[in-house]
Amino acid sequence: MKILLVSANQEKVPYPVLPIGLCYVAESLEKAGHQVRLLDLCFERRTARALDRAVKEFEPALVGVGIRNMDNCDYYYPKNFVPEAKRVVAEIRAATKAPVMIGGSAVSVLPREMYEAIGADWAVVGDGELAAVELAKAVEEKRDPSGIAGVVSRGAEGVRVNPQNRVPALDVNTPPRMWRWVDPQRYMKFEGVYPLQSKRGCSLKCIYCTYTNIEGKSFRMKSGEEMAKEIEEIIERSGVRDFEFVDSTFNVPESHAIDICDTIIRRGIRANFVGSGLNPIGVSERLLGKMVDAGFRSLICTAESASDTVIRNLRKGFTRADVENVARLTARAGLRTLWIFLVGGPGETPETVLETLDFIHRHTAPGDVSYITNGVRIYPYTALAGIAIQEGLVRSQEELIDPKFYFSKALDRKWLRDTMIRHSRQDPRMITSERSQHPVIPWGLRVLSMLGVQKPFWRFVPAFNRMMRLVS
Numbered sequence: 001m002k003i004l005l006v007s008a009n010q011e012k013v014p015y016p017v018l019p020i021g022l023c024y025v026a027e028s029l030e031k032a033g034h035q036v037r038l039l040d041l042c043f044e045r046r047t048a049r050a051l052d053r054a055v056k057e058f059e060p061a062l063v064g065v066g067i068r069n070m071d072n073c074d075y076y077y078p079k080n081f082v083p084e085a086k087r088v089v090a091e092i093r094a095a096t097k098a099p100v101m102i103g104g105s106a107v108s109v110l111p112r113e114m115y116e117a118i119g120a121d122w123a124v125v126g127d128g129e130l131a132a133v134e135l136a137k138a139v140e141e142k143r144d145p146s147g148i149a150g151v152v153s154r155g156a157e158g159v160r161v162n163p164q165n166r167v168p169a170l171d172v173n174t175p176p177r178m179w180r181w182v183d184p185q186r187y188m189k190f191e192g193v194y195p196l197q198s199k200r201g202c203s204l205k206c207i208y209c210t211y212t213n214i215e216g217k218s219f220r221m222k223s224g225e226e227m228a229k230e231i232e233e234i235i236e237r238s239g240v241r242d243f244e245f246v247d248s249t250f251n252v253p254e255s256h257a258i259d260i261c262d263t264i265i266r267r268g269i270r271a272n273f274v275g276s277g278l279n280p281i282g283v284s285e286r287l288l289g290k291m292v293d294a295g296f297r298s299l300i301c302t303a304e305s306a307s308d309t310v311i312r313n314l315r316k317g318f319t320r321a322d323v324e325n326v327a328r329l330t331a332r333a334g335l336r337t338l339w340i341f342l343v344g345g346p347g348e349t350p351e352t353v354l355e356t357l358d359f360i361h362r363h364t365a366p367g368d369v370s371y372i373t374n375g376v377r378i379y380p381y382t383a384l385a386g387i388a389i390q391e392g393l394v395r396s397q398e399e400l401i402d403p404k405f406y407f408s409k410a411l412d413r414k415w416l417r418d419t420m421i422r423h424s425r426q427d428p429r430m431i432t433s434e435r436s437q438h439p440v441i442p443w444g445l446r447v448l449s450m451l452g453v454q455k456p457f458w459r460f461v462p463a464f465n466r467m468m469r470l471v472s
């Protein structure tokens with residue numbers, strides 16, 4: 001059967017990201033014997049025209065739309081991507097009578113509401129590899145797919161959301177071989193780095209996070225050998241050398257991260273890993289040493305806070321001492337770090353905010369940058385959503401399809417914003433999420449990329465801040 005897959009994501013902040021999830025689905029459908037094409041709308045100005053042309057040329061019997069983002073999680077410059085995704089599906093409907101299935105992380109976060117809002121025939125929640133193949137088979141055989149695991153459908157009794165159908169281990173998946181489906185080089189013209197996934201699942205308990213809802217709590221791994229082979233093929237086939245692991249956290253569990261690094265080192269792969277997520281839980285000097293030897297050039301450390309009170313309330317499972325230790329170890333290893341902070345959660349006060357700022361100023365290395373988000377996006381079916389409902393900030397999980405933000409009652413929002421601005425004037429290594437929405441940034445990234453400057457480009461945040469101060 002002919003299946004057209006469409007990547008609806010057009011977001012360019014912080015940079016355009018390759019549709020890895022949709023490419024996994026494309027590989028699985030093809031392996032199941034279907035004829036598959038992928039239309040990437042990321043750089044497409046006139047989506048209706050592109051969709052119409054693709055449908056007329058290919059005449060698909062089923063269309064699958066990948067929806068990555070619901071919103072940009074930014075309190076000050078909110079962007080809601082749901083209307084955009086809805087428009088794409090309407091444009092597909094205008095071009096073809098083929099049924100439409102949707103999937104992607106946005107759908108997994110809130111399956112029922114996204115399904116209803118977008119107006120697709122079916123949705124897939126969680127991993128797409130198995131569910132999309134079974135759904136396509138049912139469509140081909142003109143069977144009702146509503147009983148298939150991972151499928152969301154509409155029936156006489158309303159919307160039915162079936163439990164996810166997760167792949168047992170990543171080794172069983174065909175690698176997403178993205179150069180076959182999209183043009184990776186277009187992405188590389190921005191800060192684009194090639195995404196790799198070495199595992200799915202997250203065992204952590206952070207109260208605001210969606211990862212366990214999307215990927216589950218238990219780890220499903222790809223072995224070091226399989227990962228290394230995948231990287232070698234990417235380098236050979238697409239010429240890309242800048243990578244980032246999109247695992248929820250790269251270093252948990254540490255034994256797996258070490259296996260990945262050891263295999264990369266043993267096979268002599270020459271690549272740059274520029275943006276993998278590091279959680280301060282149990283970061284060892286041994287792991288960082290291996291990461292450097294494997295080609296890791298920089299890290300993204302999701303500390304979220306440097307106040308013991310807030311870290312405890314967010315159930316991060318580490319302490320400020322651990323965060324300080326990571327700062328020491330990464331500096332010693334020569335690994336530049338982008339520190340991620342999430343300010344305003346339960347129990348946050350002006351004092352705890354100042355503790356985090358003190359950490360940034362005194363403990364992060366001169367080459368490091370800190371990225372700060374004010375206000376915590378309340379995601380449905382998380383512990384934070386429960387707290388917000390209890391405190392009367394939101395009425396139900398369902399309304400959280402529209403972005404709502406948690407701000408501790410002990411914080412004055414104006415004070416918080418002014419404080420962040422004042423501190424980033426003193427310390428230009430800080431950037432707030434609202435500042436990162438500046439329209440000049442995508443252009444700056446393109447220029448740096450054209451000049452062949454080494455990634456990560458966030459190391460130019462201090463220069464950007466100084467330049468902005470001159471012009472404003």
Ligand code: B12
Pocket residue numbers: 009010011012013014015016017018020021022024025064065066067068069070071072073101102103104105106108109124126127128129132193194195197209210211214215244245246247248379
């Ligand atoms: C790594 C990551 C990043 C990296 C990306 C690096 C890179 N080079 O790709 C960075 C830090 C840059 C980033 C940025 C952003 N991110 Co992000 N990111 C993630 C993370 C951790 C993993 C995404 C990923 O690649 N997964 C791996 C793939 C294989 O999984 P998948 O996409 O879900 O695909 C599977 C299924 O969904 C399904 N599927 C996918 N498509 C389709 C289509 C069909 C038809 C079907 C049937 C199935 C299907 O099958 C796939 C295979 O099983 C997720 C959280 C998570 N654990 O999912 C957040 C997440 C996707 N990000 C999110 C957001 C909001 C953003 C930003 C908007 C925020 C920001 N301002 O920084 C930007 C947007 C960037 C952009 N241009 O679009 C949200 C999206 C939800 C929401 N609120 O809208 C998530 C879910 C995190 C969260 N806050 O809950 N992100």
